[in-house]
Amino acid sequence: MSGEKTFYITTPIYYVNDVPHIGHAYTTLACDALARFKRLDGFDVRFLTGTDEHGQKVEKSAQAAGVAPQAFTDKVSQNFRDLVGVMNYTNDDFIRTTEDRHKAGVQHLWTKLVEAGEIYLGGYQGWYSVRDEAFYGEDELTTTPGGKKIAPTGAECEWVEEPSYFFRLSAWQDRLLAFYEANPDFIMPPGKRNEVIAFVKSGLKDLSVSRTTFKWGVPVPGDDAHIMYVWLDALANYITALGYPEMEEGGLYKRYWPALHMVGKDILRFHAVYWPAFLMAAGLEPPRRVFAHGWWTIEGQKMSKSLGNVIAPETLVNTYGLDQTRYFLLREVPFGNDGDFSHKQMVARINSNLANDYGNLVQRVLSMIGKNCGGAVPTPGAFIEADDKLLGAAYGLLDAVRVEMDVQAFHRALEIIWNVVGDANRYVDEQAPWALKKTDPARMATVLYVLAETIRHLAILTQPFMPAASAAILAQLALGEDRRGFGTLGAGGALVAGTPLPSPQGVFPRYVEPTEG
RNA sequence: GGCAGCGUAGCUCAGCGGUAGAGCAGGGGAAUCAUAAUCCCUUGGUCGGGGGUUCAAAUCCCUCCGCUGCUACCA
Numbered sequence: 104m105s106g107e108k109t110f111y112i113t114t115p116i117y118y119v120n121d122v123p124h125i126g127h128a129y130t131t132l133a134c135d136a137l138a139r140f141k142r143l144d145g146f147d148v149r150f151l152t153g154t155d156e157h158g159q160k161v162e163k164s165a166q167a168a169g170v171a172p173q174a175f176t177d178k179v180s181q182n183f184r185d186l187v188g189v190m191n192y193t194n195d196d197f198i199r200t201t202e203d204r205h206k207a208g209v210q211h212l213w214t215k216l217v218e219a220g221e222i223y224l225g226g227y228q229g230w231y232s233v234r235d236e237a238f239y240g241e242d243e244l245t246t247t248p249g250g251k252k253i254a255p256t257g258a259e260c261e262w263v264e265e266p267s268y269f270f271r272l273s274a275w276q277d278r279l280l281a282f283y284e285a286n287p288d289f290i291m292p293p294g295k296r297n298e299v300i301a302f303v304k305s306g307l308k309d310l311s312v313s314r315t316t317f318k319w320g321v322p323v324p325g326d327d328a329h330i331m332y333v334w335l336d337a338l339a340n341y342i343t344a345l346g347y348p349e350m351e352e353g354g355l356y357k358r359y360w361p362a363l364h365m366v367g368k369d370i371l372r373f374h375a376v377y378w379p380a381f382l383m384a385a386g387l388e389p390p391r392r393v394f395a396h397g398w399w400t401i402e403g404q405k406m407s408k409s410l411g412n413v414i415a416p417e418t419l420v421n422t423y424g425l426d427q428t429r430y431f432l433l434r435e436v437p438f439g440n441d442g443d444f445s446h447k448q449m450v451a452r453i454n455s456n457l458a459n460d461y462g463n464l465v466q467r468v469l470s471m472i473g474k475n476c477g478g479a480v481p482t483p484g485a486f487i488e489a490d491d492k493l494l495g496a497a498y499g500l501l502d503a504v505r506v507e508m509d510v511q512a513f514h515r516a517l518e519i520i521w522n523v524v525g526d527a528n529r530y531v532d533e534q535a536p537w538a539l540k541k542t543d544p545a546r547m548a549t550v551l552y553v554l555a556e557t558i559r560h561l562a563i564l565t566q567p568f569m570p571a572a573s574a575a576i577l578a579q580l581a582l583g584e585d586r587r588g589f590g591t592l593g594a595g596g597a598l599v600a601g602t603p604l605p606s607p608q609g610v611f612p613r614y615v616e617p618t619e620g
Numbered sequence: 621g622g623c624a625g626c627g628u629a630g631c632u633c634a635g636c637g638g639u640a641g642a643g644c645a646g647g648g649g650a651a652u653c654a655u656a657a658u659c660c661c662u663u664g665g666u667c668g669g670g671g672g673u674u675c676a677a678a679u680c681c682c683u684c685c686g687c688u689g690c691u692a693c694c695a
Contacts, residue, residue, distance in 0.1 A: 118695040155695070232694090272692095294625065298690050301623060310693060333695075372692070437633090441688090448632090451644070459657050467654035474653085518643095528658055537653040609655055 110141040111359035111391075114152040115366050115374075116200065116340050119179045120160050123186045124406065125399050125444065126367065128416035129432050133396060133513065134365045135192045136433060139567035140508050142193075143589045149359040151344050152187075153198035154180040155337045157330075162319035172319045176201055189417055191425060191570055198344040200321075200336055208343030209336055210324045212385055216270065217324075221384040227267035227311045232258040268313040268329060275380040276307045282379060288392060290375050291511065292439035295368065295395045299375045310377065338378045342387070361391040365511075371395040394511050397441035414444070423614065426569035427453050433513040433568055453614045460524050461561070462611030465576055467531065468554040469607035475540055480555060480581075481548035482600040490553045493530045496523050497560040501592050504564055513568075520564055527557050555580065556598055563587055575610050 114131045117123070131152055138150035156176040165175035180199055187194060198205060216222045230239045230252055239260055246252055252260040283289060283300055290296035313329040314320065320330030339347075341362055345355040366374050371393065379389035401412045419428045431452050436442030472481060486494070500523055507516040531554065539547035562576040566587065577587055581602050590596070 115695090121695075158695075160695080227693095294689080297624065301690070302692075305623090305691070308692075312693090332693080334693075337695085368689090370695075372690095373695095376692085435632090443632095448644095454655095454657095455644075458655060463655055463657045465654095467657075469654095471653050529660095531653075532651075532659045535651080535653085537651095540653090611655080613655060613657085 108146045109149070109359055110138075110146040111149045111345075111362040112138055112141075112151070113341050113362050113364050114194075115364075115370060116153040116155040116198065116337055117183050118155045118158075118160075119176050119183070120158075120164055122413075123182050123416060125401075125414045125416060125419065125432075126406070127183070128186060128190055128419075129399065130365055130367060130396065131186070131192055131194075132190060132429055132432055133438065133511070135190070135194070136429070136513060136567045137363075137365075137508060137511065138193060139570065143563070143566060143587070144505065145588070145590060147358070148195070149345075149355070150192075150194045151196050151198060151341070151362075152183075152192070152194045153196075153340055153344065154183050154200070155333070155340075156180060156199055156201045157320040157336055158333045159314075159317045159319065162317050165319075173201060186416060189420055189425075190429070196344055198340050200340060204346075205340060205343040206321050208347045209321050209331065209339040211348040212339050212342075212381070213331065213335070214324050215385040216381070219384055219386070221271050221274075222268050222312065223271070225267060225269045225309075226264065227269075228262070228264040230260040231263040231316075232260045263316070265315050266329075267311045267315070268323065268326075269309040270312045270335070270377075270381070270384070272307045272310045272377070272380055275384065276303055278383065279303050279307075279376065279380060282383075282389065288510075289389075290371070291392060291394045295371055295439075299371065302372065303376060307376075334373050334377060335381065338373065338381065341378075341390070342382075361388050364390050364393045366393060366395055368395040368397060394439070396439055397436070400441065400443045402445050403443055423449055423453060426572040427457060427611070427614075430457060430517070430569055434517045436514065438511050438513045450614045450616075453611070456521060457611040458613040460521065460528065461565075462609060464524060464528055464531070465558055465562075465579075466607060466609055468551060468558060469579055469604070471536055472551050472555060472604065473607055475536075475544075476548060476551060478604055478606065480598045480600050480602040480604060481552045483549040483552035484545050486549065486553070489530065489533065490549065493523075493526055493553055493557055496526050497557045498593050500560055500564055501589055517568065520561060523557065524561060527554060527561075530554070530557075552598070552600070559596075559598060560592060563589065563592060572610050575608075579605055579607055581605065 112134050114134050117127055121127070134150060134152070138148050142148045154176070161176060162172055165172040168175055170178075176199070184197060186192070187197070200206075213222070232239065280300065280303055283296070283303075287296075290299050310332075312332040312335050313323050314332060315328050315330075318330065320333065321336050323329035323331055341364065342356060342360060345359055347356050350356045364374050364378075374390070374393045375395075382389050398406075400406065401414060404410060404412060406413050416428075423431070427449075431449050434456070435444075435448060435452060472478070500520060503519050504516045507513070507519065530550075534550040536547045536550045539550065558576065559580055559582065562573045562580070566573040566577075574587075580598065581604050586596060
């Protein structure tokens with residue numbers, strides 16, 4: 104709540120023609136974990152997601168469905184709004200490119216670009232595929248015996264000539280390269296950064312930014328024959344959602360821009376090349392960072408409609424549990440790499456990391472406290488070296504985890520937290536509080552206090568990843584909502600001896616294969 | 621084709637000039653507070669092939685083999 108430190112994070116706006124799958128869920132999940140982390144860490148956070156609703160495909164789909172485009176998008180964009188509830192996302196806003204606030208903002212941006220001399224009217228001609236909504240170079244096409252031109256995707260192309268507005272992207276090549284040079288962390292991970300730089304170095308052509316062949320888009324100001332190129336339209340959502348062109352002091356734009364954009368690797372170029380160029384050309388600040396993450400395969404196979412192996416987020420959540428799913432997606436694969444989803448790995452993570460390591464640690468400790476300490480936080484005596492060592496590891500977690508979160512290394516953050524889970528389990532075995540119960544009850548109380556305090560740290564730090572399960576653990580430590588922020592980590596927010604605790608309940612059940620047949 | 625990256629234990633990967641590592645899986649043992657969970661020990665690799673530089677190479681160089689990504693206007 105400081106109001107000083109702000110953090111703005113965005114997902115791509117999802118194309119409404121798609122049905123939400125694990126990939127969409129993953130992108131937004133990463134943003135959600137980061138947004139939650141930053142909020143707990145005292146930042147004033149703005150977390151945006153939304154839907155991209157223009158374009159020829161939408162127009163055609165609406166036509167096929169026999170409804171107006173707006174009615175069509177109203178319906179299908181709901182799929183993405185529903186995902187928010189399914190995955191327990193905490194976005195502060197949900198923008199749709201068909202909203203007036205967006206259209207007005209983009210048109211203003213366009214006008215600015217025209218005034219700056221960055222957009223000019225020219226003509227575009229080439230081989231165009233309606234199905235792909237894309238132009239292809241002559242050398243990419245194959246010619247059928249019948250003389251038809253076929254794109255690499257198999258779609259038929261036709262020769263199209265149309266007037267088009269162009270953005271002077273070619274003029275931005277050197278300034279973009281200078282920007283990447285001055286901001287080495289702008290594109291992450293580093294491998295992707297190199298690809299973008301190589302692309303820009305290879306030479307940039309001016310970009311066609313308007314279309315006249317269909318109508319479902321934002322009209323070009325002053326020339327109704329044209330609508331804007333979908334990417335100029337779509338990318339601008341990141342600032343129109345902040346109220347652009349309103350840029351007054353204390354407003355959303357002033358407060359939150361620039362953003363961290365989380366994107367799939369397929370749309371990296373639009374975000375790392377076109378978007379900063381558009382912004383700089385309009386006299387605006389480029390984004391803070393663009394992070395390109397990888398793709399999921401399913402049981403080793405590429406996800407595709409034809410294979411029928413596309414997984415809906417609801418399916419995962421219903422099968423394995425929400426927090427389990429969130430944990431798996433962020434832990435299993437180094438963020439930025441491609442990963443494979445397999446049932447076997449998912450079950451291994453749930454049973455090993457969650458049920459056995461973390462869940463059982465909590466259960467064994469709280470259960471001993473419940474039975475042997477009168478169901479209240481035990482009263483510690485003097486700490487010995489082993490106590491200080493474990494507590495030190497717990498107290499040191501935030502700094503170590505923060506370093507990883509700041510570079511979006513979610514898997515590393517979780518690994519670091521789990522190192523302390525392991526420390527705590529070893530400590531339990533070494534201290535053997537069940538033996539102390541008979542020989543030295545005061546020492547037992549100290550050991551259990553140290554463990555409870557360690558669990559407090561673990562649960563506070565796992566909140567961004569597994570909000571519901573972490574909340575359940577914190578509730579079992581009788582910590583109210585106001586005692587769960589990162590500001591309470593360390594000795595200052597320590598558990599108070601004598602505080603009554605509710606009776607413990609398991610938080611992470613083992614996954615047992617359904618028995619059938 | 622060009623550019624970039626990768627190939628290390630059964631599996632997923634870390635190490636990137638100084639006597640081969642982690643997690644999981646496999647084997648043995650301890651303990652019994654706990655969701656039969658935990659803890660300890662342990663089997664296992666000529667670090668893709670070949671050549672070179674160096675006192676010393678997964679680690680640097682060359683080459684070959686295999687795999688992946690990028691090579692502009694589909695989100």
